[in-house]
Amino acid sequence: MTEFFKGIPAIKYEGPDSTNEFAFRHYNADELILGKRMEDHLRFAVAYWHSFAWPGGDPFGGQTFERPWFGDSMELARLKADVAFELFDILGQPFYCFHDADVRPEGKTFAESKKNLDAIVDYIAEKQASHKAKLLWGTANMFSHRRWMAGAATNPDPDVYAYAAASVKANMDATLKLGGQNYVLWGGREGYETLLNTDLKAERDHAGRFLQQVVEYKYKIGFKGTILIEPKPQEPSKHQYDYDVATVYGFLKEFGLEKEVKTNIEQGHAILAGHSFEHEIALAAALGIFGSIDMNRNDYQSGWDTDQFPNNHAEKALAFYEILRAGGYTTGGTNFDAKIRRQSLEPADLVLAHVGGMDTCARALKAAAKMLEEGELEAARKARYAGWDTPAAQAMLKGSLEDAAARVSAEGLEPQPKSGRQERLENLVNRYV
Amino acid sequence: MTEFFKGIPAIKYEGPDSTNEFAFRHYNADELILGKRMEDHLRFAVAYWHSFAWPGGDPFGGQTFERPWFGDSMELARLKADVAFELFDILGQPFYCFHDADVRPEGKTFAESKKNLDAIVDYIAEKQASHKAKLLWGTANMFSHRRWMAGAATNPDPDVYAYAAASVKANMDATLKLGGQNYVLWGGREGYETLLNTDLKAERDHAGRFLQQVVEYKYKIGFKGTILIEPKPQEPSKHQYDYDVATVYGFLKEFGLEKEVKTNIEQGHAILAGHSFEHEIALAAALGIFGSIDMNRNDYQSGWDTDQFPNNHAEKALAFYEILRAGGYTTGGTNFDAKIRRQSLEPADLVLAHVGGMDTCARALKAAAKMLEEGELEAARKARYAGWDTPAAQAMLKGSLEDAAARVSAEGLEPQPKSGRQERLENLVNRYV
Amino acid sequence: MTEFFKGIPAIKYEGPDSTNEFAFRHYNADELILGKRMEDHLRFAVAYWHSFAWPGGDPFGGQTFERPWFGDSMELARLKADVAFELFDILGQPFYCFHDADVRPEGKTFAESKKNLDAIVDYIAEKQASHKAKLLWGTANMFSHRRWMAGAATNPDPDVYAYAAASVKANMDATLKLGGQNYVLWGGREGYETLLNTDLKAERDHAGRFLQQVVEYKYKIGFKGTILIEPKPQEPSKHQYDYDVATVYGFLKEFGLEKEVKTNIEQGHAILAGHSFEHEIALAAALGIFGSIDMNRNDYQSGWDTDQFPNNHAEKALAFYEILRAGGYTTGGTNFDAKIRRQSLEPADLVLAHVGGMDTCARALKAAAKMLEEGELEAARKARYAGWDTPAAQAMLKGSLEDAAARVSAEGLEPQPKSGRQERLENLVNRYV
Amino acid sequence: MTEFFKGIPAIKYEGPDSTNEFAFRHYNADELILGKRMEDHLRFAVAYWHSFAWPGGDPFGGQTFERPWFGDSMELARLKADVAFELFDILGQPFYCFHDADVRPEGKTFAESKKNLDAIVDYIAEKQASHKAKLLWGTANMFSHRRWMAGAATNPDPDVYAYAAASVKANMDATLKLGGQNYVLWGGREGYETLLNTDLKAERDHAGRFLQQVVEYKYKIGFKGTILIEPKPQEPSKHQYDYDVATVYGFLKEFGLEKEVKTNIEQGHAILAGHSFEHEIALAAALGIFGSIDMNRNDYQSGWDTDQFPNNHAEKALAFYEILRAGGYTTGGTNFDAKIRRQSLEPADLVLAHVGGMDTCARALKAAAKMLEEGELEAARKARYAGWDTPAAQAMLKGSLEDAAARVSAEGLEPQPKSGRQERLENLVNRYV
Structure with missing residues (x-):
């Protein structure tokens, strides 16, 4: 055990009247909702990036968090994984998600990065064996390093396309190895900064072909999980090709992938695209491409991605209602793509933000289930x-x-x-x- | 001749140095641009609704314009047409566009409305014969009357679907009769106010089938023009199914219509959907569904559809650049879906708003053409x-x-x-x- | 009794478990919250304009409601008042609010409009005498008629300023007569459409002087109520001088009125100005200019004023928390400046929208009060x-x-x-x- | 001479027909406009932070620029200054602006930071002596370091207030020493993330008192320049106290500073606050608090601060028109608070972005001046x-x-x-x- 969460107990369900900060008031994993355990409905996941890799910076300020695992060595990467699994345990989370860049130090070459990834995947696999949490989905970070600045699969430079292929391959292999249930592609740089220097059609064609290659590879390696696209309208790009669910649907149809690929829908991304969260879920369900959820909330007065923990159960009830109407998750889940505010410096903040988010979702699920069960709305x-x-x-x-x-x-x-x-x-x- | 534009001369080209308000400074119809007459590039149209049917109201105020043709009789409808063609003549406009509701009084029954439409179409056909302006496109207003409040083809009531079919049929017939070059569908009420009472999938399916029926009817009657969908994200609906070009593309693919239907793209709608105008044009071109343009501008600080006349040629040059790259219009054109401000009470305001808009576009076209010709950007x-x-x-x-x-x-x-x-x-x- | 609400019972409190649509689940007028009756905390008001004068139109469609009192005669105005007081009774509302234009037909001249107003005010005074509901505030509609299109006190034409003075005087007199507790000024046209034709400084100066005259007149006639400014950033104007609470504060300071005038804060206006509702309340309280509330909600995905009934108690709890922290209302109240959707055609929709809004506020108030009472947050x-x-x-x-x-x-x-x-x-x- | 701009010539005016990328087409420093040299009208400044300190990161990616002066030593700080003055020379810029954090490495203690600042200020003073460019304004970076995360003057911790006082004092001293013409305060962290933990009134009071102390200190040290507040609505904070010009005015009035402090208005900040740039300038002029300009442009489809170089002269002409109507700058100027896109890696990009921005402004100024001179609009x-x-x-x-x-x-x-x-x-x- 590391010392990071020292003094913080495993979180237990104590019911709505509890005033214990370190308890669930609504999330009761084993409680049956519509005949299924709440945990099996919600399939919560912790996001490695926000909770363990993000230093607290924003466009006008640098690092605020001081974490013992910050740094670039494999030793620190292992420490980070240790702490991560401690958080999963404290929360009783069944799942987590990661990008390669969250779990391993970037190498000087692709080979070194790959070696680092393989080693840390082995380490994480061992941890999985002795802990509850499993991998909900893996993904490749193809937006942070400067090589991706003009796109990954949509880069004007075909060498970057190759690099993207190698990165996705490595991460799909890792996801398979860890028994991940989905593989996600979010194309933060798969878009453009200015039309003036962009060949829109070529970039879309490359993105489409890349996705076909990903699907082909999935079958080749026998990955049984779901390939998911995560829509976002913009940021960091001025325009991103996977703008929203409707756009992704057209894109999948264009490349014959609408039966192969589903969507990972984020509340904040829906808002930024001008939609309600429940709209995006309902539309994806209607189009047969609903997959999974990145749960967070966007500040309604901010025009950028704020990735806050959800805290309004009344609002989220409408989202879970659409999920239940669509039959619930299959391989998908409720991934907290949410970050504590950069002023939330304490380890307890990290734990309790998740507790609050889980309780918000649990309360929303219960309301949605009851609404569906009683049937007046339908x-x-x-x-x-x-x-x-x-x-x-x-x-x-x-x-x-x-x-x-x-x-x-x-x-x-x-x-x-x-x-x-x-x-x-x-x-x-x-x-x- | 009516007296409405009394004292206002036909507008002529006088060149950039002219200080005559009643002259074109940039629009010179016969000037060759990339080997084609400017008029044939731009294919301007006046929008009947904003210029002749709109009373100047907004959500917080009623009529400001006092027009001699306001009222509900056929006589006034003919006067309106007389004045309209006078404006087309003054501007030298080659085209105009209308909805049924702009040109004829609403009847008490469908039959009476249809009779009114047929009569005014005959009247307009005569006017066309003796004037330059021709019909760029016709369309049915299926959003103003209370019967459409919950949608036309997407209405929960199948009788309204039938009514929509009858309305579109009547307007396609009218468009054919007048030699219209396109038929447009804008679905302002083809969307929803709240998901709570909406069957999203059924509504999309009905909209898709309706559009197929429209295309089938086009062939049946031998209409050679183009069927166009006009995307808009919302307003009046909270959410409209034809959100933007990418959404329309997915919709067309779903219903096998991507070779049959193109898009009529509006600047203001692009802005409201979070896109630049040139993005929407470039995307439509890349997807093979670029058709026509509703030219206007949206106030960048207003979150609703302001439909102002364009006045920034530098901005519009990027739009015309994409149009030229796409090969220019075929059946499409530049329709001024723009309204003078409700304080612009004078007949001269109506004329000069168009003059300014035409000059803005002409200047933009010339810049775009030169940019393309010199080829540095490409x-x-x-x-x-x-x-x-x-x-x-x-x-x-x-x-x-x-x-x-x-x-x-x-x-x-x-x-x-x-x-x-x-x-x-x-x-x-x-x-x- | 009119027949309008036939069959709809007076709404009673039945508690949270009630499934009776026509009952309050949370609003219990006599229940003590922090030692004060809930009714005295919330001081609810019905807005005459949305509930009785609005025909259901929007920028793309006309009237949807068919009300027996629609029309321009004094007889219909009295019928409207009869129905209005029936609604107040059904809801048990202690207050209502109106503009002159809501309650009387517009005359052909100012004198005729004034005569109509005086007559209907007498009629309403009688109704007040025999009903519970009293006037929370009165106001003059100085934005709908075409004479106001370029502003009231800020009009380029000084005759319109005079007309505004006469209108406000008439409405202040009416408010005094009816025992109104506040007088509100919302300047929907006190702004500009384009800077190009606007003398910003002159218009501000005129608006400031006008407000001083209003305050002077208040003292002259012995009106004991509060003068309130209602901030809104824009719509219908491109820019409104009373943008938000901070702007109003600066304006009041400039004209020496910060002790004399307070603010009437609307949720939807706060949102459109880029603020949370609770921010505007907290700021007004900090600046000493908090007065009253226009309660509604704005659709977060719409860029215009949607004036919906509030339905998220968790969100509103933050607003009521700030109101309670500020000491609660004095002369102010919770006015439902909210309109049923234009598809909500039935009389029951009008009643139940208010019931839902009142319950939402009651639940929010109770949460806020308990939060304040237990004191952990403070x-x-x-x-x-x-x-x-x-x-x-x-x-x-x-x-x-x-x-x-x-x-x-x-x-x-x-x-x-x-x-x-x-x-x-x-x-x-x-x-x- | 460093090698950084090797091969890039000093930029000269060649006139509108020049196709030389490395020439001004509109900016002609000595050309008389309304009887004053263009340079003296425009008073351009380069912003040290964007051009020399920013590594090219965004919220989803890290450093893209590789600059020989990146790092934390005094030697590198001097190299940075050398390169900066080379850029000023190439552009013929009369002014530049900086924060302390842009020019000196952060020390381990305040004393060390201060020592670093003093040393680099001496170095810059020497450079000023032998170069044309002078300091338009100085400022303290009180938002990047984690100590400022909860505000500077508005921090809940009074020790941070003291630290802010020491920082501003040091920077005012430096500005005085370098002959700076203004001192700017932008309060990116002077706002809040959540009302729940914020004492709004106390924070405003502290901010107001701090500003009074700044003004008192200005007189004490004999600084003849102007104190400027730079409004911004939000980002990084959820809400910033200096939201827009109107808000700043109210704030200044509250603390009796409206004669002492003026505004530094940024285009992008105006847009984010829901205003046009020209509105903010016109309003500041009307209120007597117009000071200076941060020139850039915000992407109209992005909800965050994009700080792009201006490129639409037609739009900027309206801004310069308001500046000229207000009598032009006194101590203020046109500071390019604009950053090249993170993909613009080449030294030439940095130079040419400024060239384009200067030309855009020059063209706008000329149009505005002619418009004012001919007088039709007025x-x-x-x-x-x-x-x-x-x-x-x-x-x-x-x-x-x-x-x-x-x-x-x-x-x-x-x-x-x-x-x-x-x-x-x-x-x-x-x-x-």
Whole structure:
């Protein structure tokens, strides 16, 4: 045991009335919700990058955190992993996620970086064997190092494409080795800074082909997990090709990948793209590409990615409602892609931010499940569209524009609007949250 | 002749040094640009709705304009058409666009509305015969009347779908009769106010089937023009299904329409969706769905659709550059979907807003054409991607992820970033604008 | 009794477990919170304009509501008042608010408008006498009619200034007569569309002098209520002079009115200005100009004023916490400047939207009160600033820059940052909401 | 001479037709504009931080620039200064600006940092003696180091306040020594992350007292320059106390400093606060607190501070028009608070970004000056407000609300709106840009 979380107990469920900061008030892993354990519904994961690799910097300030594992040696990387698994244990988290750059020191060459990665993956594999937490997903960091500044698969330099292929291959191999359930691609630099120097079509084509190669490789190595794309509209790029769920869908269709690749949806990214979180989930579900969640919240008054821990259960209930309607996660999960504020210097802050986030999600899940179970909302929705269940309505869809048009004069249609009852439905939701 | 524009002369080109308000300083219809008449490049259109049907209201105030043709009779509708063609003549505009609701009074029944439409279309056809301006595109207003409040093709009530079919049929027929070159669908209510009462999947499916029916009908009646979808992210709906170009592309792919339908891109809608105007054009071109332009500008500090006349030629030059790179318009054009401010009460304001907009576009076109002709920008772009022209790079795209990855160790690749030269390219553009 | 709300019962408190749509689950008027009746804390008001005057239009569509009182006669104005008081009764609302234009038909001349106003005020005074609801505040609509299109007190035409003076005088007189507790000025047109035609300084000066005249008139007529300015950044104007609370404060200071005028803060306006609601309240309290609240919520993905009923109690708890910290309302209250969606056609929608909003606020108030009562949050805040309570720290503020600076070398200061504990405080709040 | 800019010539004016990248096309220092040299109008400054201290990082990536002076020794600091003055010479820039942290390595203690600062200031003073460029303004970086994470003057820890006092004192002394013409305070951390842990009133009070101490110290040391506050709404803080010009004005009034302190207005900050750049300048001028400009541009589609070099002269012409209307700069200037994109790796990029920015400003200034000289815009504005020049209108302002109101019935006023002619004025502006 390291000393980092010294004095901080494993977090237990104590119920809503507990005033113990170091307890769950809502998250009760074994409690059955819709016949499934809460843990199996929520499938929480800790994000290695925010919690262990981020130094607390922002665009106007540098490091605020002072962590004993900060530095570039393999020894420190192992210490970092030790502390990480201690956090997973404290929280009882079933999963975690990482980029290569989070877990191993960057080498001077690709070979050295790869060697570092392999070694730390071995180390983590050992830790997995003796701890509860498993890998939800792995990914390659192809945005931080200066080589990626103009893109990875979309780089004007084909050598960088090759480097990206090598990086993804290494990380898919690592993910397979660790039994990861998904592999994620977030293309923070797969976009552009200015159209003036960009060949948009070529870059999209390269990105599409790259993704096909990734899928082909998945089958080759027998990786059974899901390949996930994480949409984001911009930042760091001015424009990112994977803007939002609808954009990703078109991209997958263009490259014949809509059955192969799903989406990892982040609340903050949804907000930055002008959507509600629940919209993105509902749309992905409707399009058959819902995969997993990066759980956080974006400050509504900030125009950049704030990656804060979620704290409004009423809001998140609408997201979990859409997840439940979509049948819940399969390989996906609820990954806390959330970082404590740079002023939150204490180890306890890191623990308690997760506790708060987990409780927020648990409370949201319970509300969503009850809402679905009692069925009033679904009944209202079904009633609103009931007209479409008639044979005449279905025939109209199969027929021609003229056939449909002909009904207006034949039947003297002058349809009268009906109340959408939005506020009543909002009140209904408020019974549950 | 009506008296409305009394005293306002036909606008002529007088060159950049003219201080005559009632003259073009940049738009010179017959001037050859890249071997084509400026008029044939720009294909300007006046929008009937903003210029003749809008009373000057906003969410906090009512009518400010007092127009002699305001009212609901066929006589006033004819007067409106008379004045409209007078404006087209004054400006020398080759095109105009309309919704049914702009040109005819709403009837008490569909039959009466249709009768009104047919009559005014006959009237307009006569006017076309004796005037220069022709129909760029027609469309159905399926968002203003209360029957559309919950959508047209996406309405929960199938009777409204039928009504929408009848409306589009009537307007496609009218467009065909008037020799319109395109038919546009903008789905301001094809979206939702709240997910709580919305069956997202059903609504998308209905919208997709509706569009297929529209395309089928096009062929049936022998309409040679282009079917265009106009993307907008929201407003009036909280979320609109045709959010932006990328979203429309995915939608078209889903319903097998990507070869049949193109996009009508509006500057203000691009901005509201978080994109630059030139991005949307360039993306549509890359995806093969660029069709036409709704030219205006959105106030950058306003979060709603301001539909102002464009006045920054430097900005618009980037848009026209992408249009020229895409080969220019075929059936499309530059439609001023722009409204004079509600304080701009005078007839001269209406004329001069268009004059300013046309000059802005003409200046932008000339700059864009010269930039393309001299070729420095394209040469720089080509040079940046030159690495991809090698057989090795092309082979890498055809091969597997492992093949690409293998190059890294085989060749000891450690790619070094190269300057993107953004500011130098921006300076280059400034030579032209 | 009119028939409008036929079948809808008076709303009673039934407690959180009630599933009766037509009941309060949280709002219990007589329940004591921090020793004061809930009704006296919340001081709810219905807004006449949204609930009775708005036809359901938006920028892309017209009237959706069909109300028996729509029209321009005095008879319909009385019917509207009858229905309004029926709603107040159903809800048990203690207050309501109105603009002149909401309650009386516009006349052809000022004199006729005034006569209409006086008559309807007499009618409303009678209704007040026999009903519970009283006037929270009155105001003049100086933004809808075309005469105001370029501003009221800030109009380039001094005759409009005079007209504004007459309008405000008439409405202050009416407010006094009805025993209104505040008089509000919202300057939707007190701003500009373009700087190009605007004399910013003159307009500010006129607005400032106008407000002084209003305050002088208040004393002259013996109005004991509070004069309130309602900040909004823009819409309908491109820029409004009363942008936000900080701007209003500077404006009041400039014209010597900071002791005379307070603010009426709206959630949606705060959001549009880039602030959280609680920020605006806290700032107004810190500056001594907190007055009253326009309660609603703005859609976070919409860039215009959506004026929705509030439905997230967790969010509103932070607002009520700041109100309680500021000592609660004096003459102010919680006015629902909120409108049902234009698809919410049924009378029950109007009632239940208010019920939901009232419950949301009641739940928020209870959480806020408990949070304040238990004191953990305040204790944490106090502890964070405890260093400032020392005589040395206070002396430093009184002394010079050099004195303060000298401490650094004298004491060898190298201050170490301390955790801000943001997530822990957010968790703490979540114990209460 | 260092080798850094090897091969790059001093930039000369060659006129608009030049195709030489390394030449000014519009900036001609000695050309007279409104009777004053262009250089004396524009008073350009290079920002040390962006051009010499920034490593090219962003929130998702690290250093991209490889500069020979990066590192923490005094020797490297001198090399940096050498290169900086070479850039000033190449550009012929009359001014530059810096924070302490840009020019000297941070020491282990305040005393060491101070010693470093003093030494480098001596070095820079020598360089000034033999070069053209002088100090436009100095400032203290009180936001990057972790000690400032919770604010400088607004820190909960009074020791940090003392440290801030020592820092500002040191930098004011340095500015005085170098003959700087202004001293700037930008409070990136003078705001809050969450209201939950913030004593808003105490923090504002401390900030106000601190600013008073700064002003007192200015007089004490005989600094003749101007104290400037730089408004910004947020980032890095969630909320910054110096949100915008209007907010700063209220703050200055509160602490009796409105005659002592002016504003340094940045385009990007204006945009982030929801204002146009020209609005902020015009407002500052109207309030008597216009001081200086941080020239850059913010990407209109990005919600964070992008600090790009300006490249749209048509837009900037409106800003310079307001500057000229306000009488131009006194001690202020046009500081390029702009950074080359992180992909712009070459020394030439750094030079040419400034060249483009200077040309953009020069072209804007010339257009603005001509517009002012020819006077049509001012004449139109004056005409619009002419009604206020009458004795009756002036008397109305001096009189009471009732007096003004009485005019309506006495004179039977029913004021008719007049066109605001916005588009015509926009067209007029387009004659000049």
